Amino acid sequence: MQTKNTITTFQQAKEDGRKLTMLTAYDYSMAKLVDESGVNSILVGDSLGNVMLGYSSTVSVTMTDMIHHGKAVARAVKNALLVIDMPFMSYQASVYDAVKNAGRLVQKTTAHAVKLEGGAEVCPQIKAITEAGIPVMAHLGLTPQSVNALGGYKVQGKTESGAKKIIEDATAVQNAGAFAVVLECIPAKLAKRITETLTIPTIGIGAGRHCDGQVLVYQDMLGMFADFKPKFVKQYANLGDVMQAAFRNFAEEVQTGNFPAKEHEYLIADDVISKLY
Ligand code: KIV
Numbered sequence: 001m002q003t004k005n006t007i008t009t010f011q012q013a014k015e016d017g018r019k020l021t022m023l024t025a026y027d028y029s030m031a032k033l034v035d036e037s038g039v040n041s042i043l044v045g046d047s048l049g050n051v052m053l054g055y056s057s058t059v060s061v062t063m064t065d066m067i068h069h070g071k072a073v074a075r076a077v078k079n080a081l082l083v084i085d086m087p088f089m090s091y092q093a094s095v096y097d098a099v100k101n102a103g104r105l106v107q108k109t110t111a112h113a114v115k116l117e118g119g120a121e122v123c124p125q126i127k128a129i130t131e132a133g134i135p136v137m138a139h140l141g142l143t144p145q146s147v148n149a150l151g152g153y154k155v156q157g158k159t160e161s162g163a164k165k166i167i168e169d170a171t172a173v174q175n176a177g178a179f180a181v182v183l184e185c186i187p188a189k190l191a192k193r194i195t196e197t198l199t200i201p202t203i204g205i206g207a208g209r210h211c212d213g214q215v216l217v218y219q220d221m222l223g224m225f226a227d228f229k230p231k232f233v234k235q236y237a238n239l240g241d242v243m244q245a246a247f248r249n250f251a252e253e254v255q256t257g258n259f260p261a262k263e264h265e266y267l268i269a270d271d272v273i274s275k276l277y
Contacts, residue, residue: 005040005081007113007135007179013040013212014201020180020213022083022203023221026052026069030218031076042077043215044070044111046085046145050227051219058144061087063101070109083137084111088145091116091125098125102134115182117143119169123176130177138173140166141207142185153230155206157186170194170202182215183207185232206232 013020022041025031026048034042048069049061070084084105091098102114113135116122126136141156150156157163166186173181180201183191188208195202195210204211216233219225223238253259 004079007081009040010081010180010201014199020201020203022213022215024048024215024217025073025076028072028076031073034218035077035080039080040213041081041083041215042073043115044073044082044084044109045115045217046087047217051217051225057147059088059147061085063087063090063104066105067108070105070111074110081113082109082111083113083115084109086114086116091122091129092118095124095128098122099128099132102129102136103132106134113137113179115139117145119165120172123172126173126176126178135179136177137180137182137203138170138178139182139184140169140173140186141183144184153185155185155187157190163187163190166190167194167197170198174198174200180213183211185230206230 010020012018020041021039022043023034023037023039024043024045024047025034026044031042044066046058046061046066048065049055049058052069053061053065055061066084066087074082086098086101086105090101098116105111105114114129115137116125116129117139119138119140122138126138129136142150142153144153147153157166163186166183167190170181170183178200180203181194181198182203182205183194184204185206188210191202191204191207192210195212201212203213203215205215217225220229220233221236223235223240224243226240250259
């Protein structure tokens with residue numbers, strides 16, 4: 001039997017030097033497969049805007065979208081720590097909005113924690129949500145909800161001032177009460193410095209090998225999403241090709257009459273059928 005993961009598991013892993021694993025999921029059947037694989041955490045990421053809904057950014061994702069997908073994932077999760085993203089504009093405008101929306105997300109979906117993007121500017125929100133009893137995972141570096149302010153999807157923290165800002169933000173979100181922080185698309189040496197400085201775990205995506213854990217979007221790591229392929233993704237399988245071959249095979253078999261075959265059919269007694277009409 002696998003161990004149930006909590007924020008205490010996360011903290012203990014950091015202290016013991018054990019690496020943490022996290023994958024996204026957005027629906028019941030995938031969440032079940034991911035949960036049963038034994039990863040420490042499942043993220044209902046607002047990346048669902050890109051990979052499930054076909055938006056060009058996560059800016060269009062709503063609370064309704066997150067709750068809809070979060071509920072489906074939660075029905076499958078038995079062992080992983082379930083984290084759900086707070087969508088764009090559900091927390092930025094005020095501390096009040098942040099607490100209300102974090103509460104709504106965990107109440108409606110039964111997720112164990114929320115994740116939100118930003119540093120010092122969202123620390124009042126992190127503090128208030130944490131004080132309301134909801135664990136918060138922070139997210140620094142490339143923060144996709146700010147893609148328009150960042151001028152695109154670019155590696156962050158490459159300049160001295162940029163790197164210093166991310167280090168300061170990392171300390172700020174830890175002091176505000178975050179139990180972990182995602183570091184997205186920053187140089188590996190900067191992520192190493194932050195990981196060594198913080199007492200909470202860092203979870204990297206495009207932040208190199210020194211983070212305390214790693215997260216990937218499942219469509220990226222399974223080769224199911226070809227719209228764009230970030231350099232940091234490792235493709236562990238090419239399910240996109242496998243699925244397309246299966247779809248083509250299905251269409252061909254239907255057209256040639258090979259599917260459905262006898263074993264896929266339901267039976268009716270001949271005397272019943274002979275009495276019809
Ligand atoms: O939305 C998401 O999937 C994320 C991960 C990339 C960390 O925030």
